[in-house]
Amino acid sequence: MAAIDDGVAAPPALPSQPSAKAARGSKGMNWWGRLKRDRTLVIMTLPAVILLAVFSYGPMFGLFTAFQAYDIYNGFTGSPFIGLDQFQRLFGDPLFWHSMENTLVLSAVQLVLYFPIPILLALLLNSIMSTKIRSFVQAIVYLPHFFGWVLVVTIFQEMLGGAGMLNTFLRQHDMATWDIMTNPDTFKYLVTAQAVWKEAGWGIVIFLAALAAIDTSLYEAAAADGANRWRRLWHITLPGMRSVIILLLVLRLGNALSIGFEQFILQRQAVGRDAAEVLDTFSYYYGVVGNNFSYGTAAGLFKGIISVVLLIAANKVAHMFGEDGFYRR
Amino acid sequence: MTTSTLPRKRRTSNRPSWEEKPSPVGQGAKSLVVLIVLAVIAVPIYSVVLTSFSTQASINKAGGLVMVPGELTLEAYKQIFSNQLIVHSLFVSLAITLLGTALSMVVSVLAAYGLSRARSFAHRPILMFMIVTMFFGGGLIPTFLVVSALGGYDAYWSQILPGAVAVFNILVLRSFFSSTSPELIDAAKIDGAGDWRILWSIVLPTSKAVLAVITLFYAVGYWNNFFAAQLYLPDNGMWPLPQVVNTYVLQGNSMPGSGITNTGQYFGHQQVAPLTIQMAVVTLTLLPILVVYPFVQKHFTKGVMVGAVKG
Numbered sequence A: 001m002a003a004i005d006d007g008v009a010a011p012p013a014l015p016s017q018p019s020a021k022a023a024r025g026s027k028g029m030n031w032w033g034r035l036k037r038d039r040t041l042v043i044m045t046l047p048a049v050i051l052l053a054v055f056s057y058g059p060m061f062g063l064f065t066a067f068q069a070y071d072i073y074n075g076f077t078g079s080p081f082i083g084l085d086q087f088q089r090l091f092g093d094p095l096f097w098h099s100m101e102n103t104l105v106l107s108a109v110q111l112v113l114y115f116p117i118p119i120l121l122a123l124l125l126n127s128i129m130s131t132k133i134r135s136f137v138q139a140i141v142y143l144p145h146f147f148g149w150v151l152v153v154t155i156f157q158e159m160l161g162g163a164g165m166l167n168t169f170l171r172q173h174d175m176a177t178w179d180i181m182t183n184p185d186t187f188k189y190l191v192t193a194q195a196v197w198k199e200a201g202w203g204i205v206i207f208l209a210a211l212a213a214i215d216t217s218l219y220e221a222a223a224a225d226g227a228n229r230w231r232r233l234w235h236i237t238l239p240g241m242r243s244v245i246i247l248l249l250v251l252r253l254g255n256a257l258s259i260g261f262e263q264f265i266l267q268r269q270a271v272g273r274d275a276a277e278v279l280d281t282f283s284y285y286y287g288v289v290g291n292n293f294s295y296g297t298a299a300g301l302f303k304g305i306i307s308v309v310l311l312i313a314a315n316k317v318a319h320m321f322g323e324d325g326f327y328r329r
Numbered sequence B: 001m002t003t004s005t006l007p008r009k010r011r012t013s014n015r016p017s018w019e020e021k022p023s024p025v026g027q028g029a030k031s032l033v034v035l036i037v038l039a040v041i042a043v044p045i046y047s048v049v050l051t052s053f054s055t056q057a058s059i060n061k062a063g064g065l066v067m068v069p070g071e072l073t074l075e076a077y078k079q080i081f082s083n084q085l086i087v088h089s090l091f092v093s094l095a096i097t098l099l100g101t102a103l104s105m106v107v108s109v110l111a112a113y114g115l116s117r118a119r120s121f122a123h124r125p126i127l128m129f130m131i132v133t134m135f136f137g138g139g140l141i142p143t144f145l146v147v148s149a150l151g152g153y154d155a156y157w158s159q160i161l162p163g164a165v166a167v168f169n170i171l172v173l174r175s176f177f178s179s180t181s182p183e184l185i186d187a188a189k190i191d192g193a194g195d196w197r198i199l200w201s202i203v204l205p206t207s208k209a210v211l212a213v214i215t216l217f218y219a220v221g222y223w224n225n226f227f228a229a230q231l232y233l234p235d236n237g238m239w240p241l242p243q244v245v246n247t248y249v250l251q252g253n254s255m256p257g258s259g260i261t262n263t264g265q266y267f268g269h270q271q272v273a274p275l276t277i278q279m280a281v282v283t284l285t286l287l288p289i290l291v292v293y294p295f296v297q298k299h300f301t302k303g304v305m306v307g308a309v310k311g
Helices: A002-009 A017-024 A031-037 A039-067 A085-091 A094-113 A116-126 A131-146 A149-160 A165-172 A187-212 A216-224 A229-254 A262-271 A279-289 A293-320 B005-013 B024-052 B056-062 B075-081 B084-116 B123-135 B140-149 B167-177 B182-190 B195-206 B208-224 B227-232 B241-250 B275-297 B300-310
Strands: none
Touching (some): A039 B084, A039 B123, A131 B275, A149 B024, A149 B208, A216 A229, A279 A293, A279 B140, B084 B167, B182 B195, B227 B241
């Protein structure tokens, strides 16, 4: 009797937080009951889970190919296991080390020449008072992010290439032409310039978010204390962006071996393999194009392992600076 | 929030009282930098588009890309729309973009909603399952082998399915969906609405900004994709537009089709299509982005900023 009374009395109290929690929580319900209750939610995640299982986890198992002498006709199950032979061959391959060197050099150049630009742009944009002008500038600088690399490289080709605008101008004025697009020596600056053109504007998004999160009363107080604009920049704005800057730096260092891929495939023919071969293009050309699937996979796997190590190491450094970095602790 | 709107609005155009007046030199330097940045982005796009509408005479006069509008003509567009290869690639690109974006959005929205409800069954393991793929993957060749083994080589689905799910987008959507007020959802539940109903009638209408932005991300990804075509589509009759641009504009190969190869300019040793034709194909690739972008751009602050902070 009493139990039924409770049941009748309970509903008015139910909408309050703790009881709603209990109704939804895991306590007092076995997993089968919870599955039955949430089956719609689980079903909703299934398409994504299946696609990821096939196209992301499938290839992870395919990494085993790196330890085989993969043969297209015998397939994954029929190819012989050969252990670490592919890696031995890889480490003795000067072309592989050359692409490793290219990758690291390109990464370093991009880190030095690219990384500060979005920060500076964000500071500049943030200092524009008029909202109209600011959103107009924002709209324009975001735009190239939405162009594919094919378009970006084509546009560069039309501007700076042998038959491009710059060289046409130079030729018309009887000056020496300057073919930037096919020069292997300056290729690293060219691709950095392309990356800046395409992504620097978009890169400011996250810094603008960090800037918007800074409490304006800090500026007001600093100004009242007599700090001029540069001191406010140094003591309030930059510390406010610090954690975002370090996070992006960590990500950048962790991705030092992945500097982009399409950019190099598109320009490899124009500047030659020596300058444009990076680790990703190496595994593409030797793996897919050259039909050395196991060899290309080994190169990719090696790159993946080093990348994870780099990411963890970079994160450690971030923790030493007292920042969260990419994950905590 | 509501009380601060008025003074805030006034303050955006006026500088706060504590901020000192800018010096003319500083103001001038700042304007100059902004103008240079805008010019560096806008001028190349402008001249590429303008050249595609220019006559051969004005191109010859300029010696290449046209900067000052002279005589304008649609001749290049007439020619490329009579070229089988380009028309077909345009259709392929449109179809891949529309179908792919629709699929990606449906899958991502469902997954994001399925994972957005607090303490639901297995949402943590499923989330981990997804996030792992952001950091570890098989890489290029194992993916190629899996897709080929499933029959994706030479098939259009290889352009869509392997990259259909972007976990980052799911995370952004999820963080939006979980901020839908739980009272609203509980009220709908009491009225007898199931999860499908709640998603459709409550969560989606309140998330329009982020949906617009994520749709743009997916659509742009499909529209710009040339590498999947290079990997899986050996036959140029199946190519999407960016791969056509890559092959016949960037790499300078001669383009099959009437009237295009014989009047070409010399470029290295190969004869390629005239500049107007090339620039018309490039413009065709740029155009959808330029058209859609302004409509979505206004949602960026709402849609991306939160994603950037939370994601």
